[in-house]
Amino acid sequence: MLVDCHQCRARVDGNIKGTVQRGYDPAEQSEAEGFRVSLLSCPVCDEPILGYQNWAGEKRDWNGDHETVWSPARRVWPSPELMLSASIPAEIQTSLLEAQKCLTVAAYIASVAMTGRALEAIGRHFHMGGKPDKLMLGAGIDELHKNKIIDERLYEWSRALHLNRNLAAHASSEIFGQEDAEDLFNFASAICDYVFVLSDKFHKFKNRREPKVTKD
Ligand SMILES: [Zn+2]
Known part of the structure; x- marks a missing residue:
């Protein structure tokens, strides 16, 4: 079974030691969604x-027998692959997933560049007025801070990300190690969690808990 090995930082054909399967019964050939670990x-x-x-359907083999099709394996332990919330806009998810792919194959400079791209997309997402695609990373970060979308600490993280993104994106002798690239990626993920996932949850919570205003 093909899976990404965290240790080798490569896709390997893992030897199966045991499998637990749920929600799909081959005897009944049920169409119910299932999964296996x-x-x-x-x-x-x-x-x-x-x-x-995940269960991905059924097909008939050359013998005419049913064969179960499973989705490509995702590593859930150790160091689970990124599971992004649907609250994060698609263009930002794409950059974060690319950054993580680069980390898994030890392409650290490319990962830092993609992490910076994710941050740039956050700035463009919240940009008010003008053409968002013209907004540069530095101006985007300042705007996020000015409009109170990020606080002091996230502003500081964003500026560090900006500086390192510039070093990664332009030809320089700067070398990024695994730890640096992973930290920068984690900062960007935390910023996304804060501005999209938690903000979204908080608004829903407030709507649920706030007393309904009634007109007398
Ligand atoms: Zn390995």
């Missing part, structure tokens, strides 16, 4: 990996 060992470094797959 498999314990794998990496054929290169022998580290354990837990893979998760």
